Amino acid sequence: MSVPDWPAPITDRLDGSGDLGGRAVTAIAVLLAFLLVVPLAWLFVQTATLGDQIPALLTSATTLAVLGRSVALVAAVTAASVLVGVSLAVLTVQSNLPFKRFWTVAAALPLAVPSYLGAFAFISAFGPRGAFVDLLAPLGIEEIPSVFGFWGAAFVLTIYTYPYVFLTTRASLLSLDASLVEAARTLNAGRFEAFRRVTLPQIAPGIAAGALLVALYALADFGTPAFMRVQVFTQFIYSRFDAFQQGYAALLSLQLLAVTAVVLFLESKIGADDDGAYESRGNRGKFGFDLGVFRYPAMLLPAGIGLLAVGLPIGIFTAWLFRPGTGLASDGMAFEWAFATNSVQVAVLAAVASLVVALPIGLRGANADSRLSRLAERAPYVGYATPGIVLALALLWFTLDIAPVVYRNYGIPLLVFAYVVRFSSQAVGSIRTSVLQVDSRLHEAARTLGRSRLQTFRAVTLPLIVPGVATGAALVFLTTMKELPATLMLRPLGFETLVTHIWSVRETGAYGQAAIPALVLVVISALSMGVILHQEQRT
Amino acid sequence: MNDSTRRRYLAGLGTAVTAGLAGCNNLLGGDSDEGNPSQQVEVPALTQLRGSGSIVEGRPQPEGTSINDLPNLSGELSLYLGGGEGGIYREFVEILEQAYPEFTVLPTTNTSSTLAQQIVEEVNSGASRADVFWSIDASSLAYVTQNDAVESLPEEVTSPVPDSFTGPDNAWVGIAGRARAIPYNTNELSEDDIPNKVADFPNTPALQGTMGWAPTYGAFKSFITAMRLLRGEDATRQWLVDMREAGTERYGNEYVVSQQVADGALNAGFANHYYALRVQNQRPDAPIDLAFTEGDAGALVNVAGATRIQGTDNADLADLFIRHLLTAEAQEFFATRSFAYPMIDGVQPVGDLPLVSELNPPEIDLSELSDLETTLDLMEEAGVSG
Numbered sequence A: 001m002s003v004p005d006w007p008a009p010i011t012d013r014l015d016g017s018g019d020l021g022g023r024a025v026t027a028i029a030v031l032l033a034f035l036l037v038v039p040l041a042w043l044f045v046q047t048a049t050l051g052d053q054i055p056a057l058l059t060s061a062t063t064l065a066v067l068g069r070s071v072a073l074v075a076a077v078t079a080a081s082v083l084v085g086v087s088l089a090v091l092t093v094q095s096n097l098p099f100k101r102f103w104t105v106a107a108a109l110p111l112a113v114p115s116y117l118g119a120f121a122f123i124s125a126f127g128p129r130g131a132f133v134d135l136l137a138p139l140g141i142e143e144i145p146s147v148f149g150f151w152g153a154a155f156v157l158t159i160y161t162y163p164y165v166f167l168t169t170r171a172s173l174l175s176l177d178a179s180l181v182e183a184a185r186t187l188n189a190g191r192f193e194a195f196r197r198v199t200l201p202q203i204a205p206g207i208a209a210g211a212l213l214v215a216l217y218a219l220a221d222f223g224t225p226a227f228m229r230v231q232v233f234t235q236f237i238y239s240r241f242d243a244f245q246q247g248y249a250a251l252l253s254l255q256l257l258a259v260t261a262v263v264l265f266l267e268s269k270i271g272a273d274d275d276g277a278y279e280s281r282g283n284r285g286k287f288g289f290d291l292g293v294f295r296y297p298a299m300l301l302p303a304g305i306g307l308l309a310v311g312l313p314i315g316i317f318t319a320w321l322f323r324p325g326t327g328l329a330s331d332g333m334a335f336e337w338a339f340a341t342n343s344v345q346v347a348v349l350a351a352v353a354s355l356v357v358a359l360p361i362g363l364r365g366a367n368a369d370s371r372l373s374r375l376a377e378r379a380p381y382v383g384y385a386t387p388g389i390v391l392a393l394a395l396l397w398f399t400l401d402i403a404p405v406v407y408r409n410y411g412i413p414l415l416v417f418a419y420v421v422r423f424s425s426q427a428v429g430s431i432r433t434s435v436l437q438v439d440s441r442l443h444e445a446a447r448t449l450g451r452s453r454l455q456t457f458r459a460v461t462l463p464l465i466v467p468g469v470a471t472g473a474a475l476v477f478l479t480t481m482k483e484l485p486a487t488l489m490l491r492p493l494g495f496e497t498l499v500t501h502i503w504s505v506r507e508t509g510a511y512g513q514a515a516i517p518a519l520v521l522v523v524i525s526a527l528s529m530g531v532i533l534h535q536e537q538r539t
Numbered sequence B: 001m002n003d004s005t006r007r008r009y010l011a012g013l014g015t016a017v018t019a020g021l022a023g024c025n026n027l028l029g030g031d032s033d034e035g036n037p038s039q040q041v042e043v044p045a046l047t048q049l050r051g052s053g054s055i056v057e058g059r060p061q062p063e064g065t066s067i068n069d070l071p072n073l074s075g076e077l078s079l080y081l082g083g084g085e086g087g088i089y090r091e092f093v094e095i096l097e098q099a100y101p102e103f104t105v106l107p108t109t110n111t112s113s114t115l116a117q118q119i120v121e122e123v124n125s126g127a128s129r130a131d132v133f134w135s136i137d138a139s140s141l142a143y144v145t146q147n148d149a150v151e152s153l154p155e156e157v158t159s160p161v162p163d164s165f166t167g168p169d170n171a172w173v174g175i176a177g178r179a180r181a182i183p184y185n186t187n188e189l190s191e192d193d194i195p196n197k198v199a200d201f202p203n204t205p206a207l208q209g210t211m212g213w214a215p216t217y218g219a220f221k222s223f224i225t226a227m228r229l230l231r232g233e234d235a236t237r238q239w240l241v242d243m244r245e246a247g248t249e250r251y252g253n254e255y256v257v258s259q260q261v262a263d264g265a266l267n268a269g270f271a272n273h274y275y276a277l278r279v280q281n282q283r284p285d286a287p288i289d290l291a292f293t294e295g296d297a298g299a300l301v302n303v304a305g306a307t308r309i310q311g312t313d314n315a316d317l318a319d320l321f322i323r324h325l326l327t328a329e330a331q332e333f334f335a336t337r338s339f340a341y342p343m344i345d346g347v348q349p350v351g352d353l354p355l356v357s358e359l360n361p362p363e364i365d366l367s368e369l370s371d372l373e374t375t376l377d378l379m380e381e382a383g384v385s386g
Helices: A020-048 A051-058 A061-094 A100-112 A115-126 A131-139 A150-174 A178-186 A191-220 A223-227 A233-242 A246-272 A297-321 A337-367 A371-385 A388-402 A404-409 A411-436 A440-448 A453-482 A485-490 A498-506 A511-538 B011-025 B085-099 B112-125 B138-146 B198-203 B218-231 B233-245 B254-263 B273-282 B315-325 B328-337 B366-370 B372-381
Strands: B075-082 B103-110 B132-135 B173-185 B211-213 B288-291 B301-309
Touching (some): A020 A246, A020 A337, A020 A388, A115 A223, A150 A191, A150 A297, A191 A371, A337 A498, A371 A411, A388 A411, A388 A485, A404 A411, A440 A453, A453 A511, B103 B112, B112 B138, B132 B315, B138 B301, B173 B218, B173 B273, B173 B328, B254 B273, B273 B288, B301 B315
Antiparallel strands (some): B132 B301, B173 B288, B173 B301
16 A cells, blocks of 8 residues: 555566566556546646636635645644554554454454544534533533534544554554564663664554555545534535636645645655665564553553444444434435445446556556656556545546547446546555565566466466455445545436435435445445455465 | 436336336337326325425315326436435425336436536536436526526426516526525514514624524525625625624534524524424424514525426426426425425415515525625635635
């Protein structure tokens, strides 16, 4: 799951980066990356309609305030996610925490809950006259601090995005060369100093990769800030579009993409410092530390976060099932299983299509050092960082101007394309990581024994990267299941999914009717999380 | 349009959908009823269409054109449905589909303004997908009208509805009315405590620090747009600032505002009329009632309405579908399920709501409500971001 050199690039693992075959793969990678990004160019076309208003709008007090708030939110969420994610990764990999396997699953599970549903549940629980406020009332506590606003949004986003850091950090801790840490300890470095001077530099790129995903998620998320009433870019873009200001919405979208570019640039700086540090041949022996008397209290951290992030929403959704109605004299909007099958159908298509795109890019990115292949590898991240609403608008304008027939008749392929643009970077990252972990000596051995490049790939590389491929597919599946704005705008007529149904009932206050689709969504997402965790154990 | 790429929303109604498909596409063939619209349909009884609950009991028989007086619906209709009023509109569409085995609707939902912009883009590119746009507010209908994305409706479609609730040159027709209102807690206030102008609210002591509003809600923005058109930008900005400084509480939607009023957490609020009725219908004893201001933005009556999309090759079906929405049965359905104001004379509003003719809405062309840009800036400047 990483953009940076993690572990450090060992070029020519798959042979001659300069030969014809290598160039062909690079060409495919670049072409695919180009296809993914080009619809976004339509944002410029749309922005151009604003003409000479552009400078004034760009520098208006409101725009700048939104910019500042968005950047601050991203910084807060990323910092908090690193803190929580790294602590939990260290606890579950290196310490003698009891029931480690269980806590690993619990700590990863928040990824299965869409953060906007989490926000929804939080408001129901802790908002004005929420379930918990009612519980506290008999104790004389009338009011708790408002859950709304900047810190509320930062909190909710953190507990749903830290698993990205948790998973990438775990992956690098698992492949950590423990002999180095032991050497440091032998040289009289304290436990903390050994961690700071040896472990931390080795896992820093893993942390950075996770932090990147967190930062981009926080920047692109629409639902959570909207529910928590914080006006950030996504929410502002949406409200301007809703007010018939397409040009302004496009301009703000470009501004958001510029912030994204800065995030990508900063992350690439962190990754680049660590060249050569990780030519680890795998986990040499175990290294662990003893929590001592804190063994049991330490479980409170994963338990508390798991309860808040997963237990609370499930409890709230279940409670909704038994809540009195909406006051409407009607039972419209009943749940249908077709919503779930539609969701799964497009999510599977998105996962498969993403692999088709990600395999050449991921393979090439791991093995070539050229600027072009680096670019191809990074391009999908632009899609990942593009909020669904922005991407949907860009695709809408693009297809209507260039290929209206596609728009009219090929709704599902267009929707799947949107998901690929948005989420294929996750598959690129995990494939690239697993390719890097293939020991080049195995590959060389096969070649020495007279196998062709293709045979070697099939017999050696492919089996070894299957876990990475599966993880990538599962991540795309998972995020597609949760995606809302692009689904709303680009789906064909009559096509309803779990999230569009939840969106439809949300407005009416008919929470009870959101309960079943929300629970179904969480269960299906949790199953795909199972794939990710299972693959992790194999490495 | 390529049927095979579509997914049917109404998977649960498998048989009806299959029959409808067979009828309109001649896929299955051999059915003797095919193409014969005189087949008797079964319109659900009024008792089925009518909502339940205390405030819809004892209503007079609705009058007006009956579904039985209209030709049968037959064929496939692509419908852009804005908002959808919590499924009420969709539920009615399903009832029509059940009544007419050869009729199928392919709906898509989003906010009305998003759909309006999508329609305009589609029509401009010649890739229009929709036959009918059913929007929950007049500003989105005005947007598609002003951008030449709709076709005028024939007189027979619009004639049952008063002119004030139809678009210019019959560009669209109102289906259900929604009035701005002041829900108030009857334990705390009486109707006389509520001034009959919203302009007087900030300096009415009984309303200080005890009101609620939902500025992100579309109807609230239309209300502020109306105020701006009637009283100008400066007065409107000042009003927003005054209300904010008086401690008006912010909520996510107007149903919550109305519930808070019924609970006594607020004395009064700003909301569309039907939210208080929903609270009443759920909790008949709740101390909540509605007050209406007069001749100002606070008395704005907005409408949900429908229009036919430019260039549709399904014009007759689109018109007939819209006529169905204006039948006595449909209007009774909307009036008793979502507590909307009926658009035809023969159907009464629920409960003790004043008739639309008894309200004093401001003199305003609903089409002008689409100018939201200035409104949003103004709300932003007043510190009440929408």
